[in-house]
Amino acid sequence: MYIYQDEILMTKKLENLTYNWKGKSVLDLGCNAGKLWEISKSAGASRYLGVDISKDMIKVGKERYEDAEFVEGDVNVVIDRSPDYDVTVAMALFHHFTSRKLRGVIRRLKSKELIFEVPVGSNDVGLYQLRDEKWYRDLIVELYGKVQAVVKSGATNDPYNPRVIFVCKRND
Ligand SMILES: C[S@@+](CC[C@H](N)C(=O)[O-])C[C@H]1O[C@@H](n2cnc3c(N)ncnc32)[C@H](O)[C@@H]1O
Secondary structure: OHHHHHHOHHHHHHHHHOOOOOOEEEEEOOOOHHHHHHHHHHHHOEEEEEEEHHHHHHHHHHHOOOOOEEEEEOOOOOOOOOOOOOOOEEEOOOOOOOOHHHHHHHHHHOOOOEEEEEEEEEOOOOOOOOOOOOHHHHHHHHHHHHEEEEEEOOOOOOOOOOEEEEEEEOOO
């Protein structure tokens, strides 16, 4: 079985991100095998809920991390049922959503912070929804809050467009 996170390492992805996980409850959208729990827990995170549409990935996550919670389902549906977490994380997910679906998800986030990784650029090879950095910035300002930082992702699996990580804070 192919497990994305065994190939594309989360530690590498996050190498340029400075974020204080201490005491934070983490909602991980498109969590895959739940690796973010291992990383955020070792940096002090208190709680973790991983959501993924893949039954197989949820099974792997539960086997690997008994002290985390996992829910199988489409983010678009589960988001309304999830309790209030401190930070929502969505790595390598939003570019698979149509603009309409993404807007619906962002609107319904309850957390005060949002971290997400997406490709940005102009080399559209038809593999995903390609938007530029300004498009995502405008989306966040319109529907969520402010963009505090944008850093280069350490992911190495996209030969077509650079990937960046947005760190966002909800307007009070
Ligand atoms: C490219 S992988 C990224 C995994 C992980 N976030 C990371 O960066 O290491 C995308 C993950 O999102 C999941 N996924 C895709 N569409 C989804 C949806 N609508 N709701 C929940 N999970 C979804 C896939 O099953 C897959 O595990």
